[in-house]
Amino acid sequence: MPVSPCPSWCVTRHGVHLGEENWVHTGEPLLVADGIPAYVVMSVDPETGTSDGPYVLIGAREYTLSEARHVGSALMAAVDSACATPAGGPECE
Secondary structure, eight states: OOSSSTTTOOOOOTTOOOOGGEEEEEEOOOOOSOOOOOEEEEEEEEOOOOOEEEEEETTTTEEHHHHHHHHHHHHHHHHHHTTTSSSGGGGGG
């Protein structure tokens, strides 16, 4: 079992995995593009309590929370820009 309690977003059933896999906290998947899931993940070493993360994992790429926030903001800015034009259409409502 991890040394620290699970973060509020963790949905992992701890105690059913062996080794390092049991140290990983994972959030619910959020489907982004083309069915690719994004997860919040963080590992905690049970002996030292040292944590790595949290990160946002999209496909095989780990984003720091700051990087993930920047990606999300950039996507929203692109959508807002497109919706500000007449060509934005009903998807912008």
